[in-house]
Amino acid sequence: MLNVTTIGAIIRDERKALGLRQDELAAASGVGLRFLVELERGKSTVQMGKVLDVLAALGCDLQILGPDGDAIAPHPSAYAKMAGE
Template sequence: MAEFVKQRRRLLQLSQPDLAAKAGVGLRFVRELEQGKATLRLDKVNAVLQLFGHEVGPVPVSRSPEPE
């Protein structure tokens, strides 16, 4: 996710402060998101992703077949 946000931000030629302002989150949050911080508030992550037409949601986990 960190790389996705960073690439999209750069594609739109936004600085980190610009992205933070447009998403309504703090600059520190954007920096932590782009650095891949493991614990982030989901509502804030979605606020950023919505600028790119995306959101976080449940995704099925691929599981290896259990041995018999």
């Protein structure tokens, strides 16, 4: 089961695997260095939108799995709301 500590460790490991410094990833993802440091340390109060920005900058995608192990996709109406319809 994922938790903030695990997500932070995954992000740190991916950053290092790509040869990026924390300041470089922070700049690439549009977040502050302090935010990234706290995210990698597993701080539980980080903002989800910024976490998603960091994951996108790493080329990662977040997937949510249901109890049966199948990926859960947003309902089509969620896309309409995102598009401003």
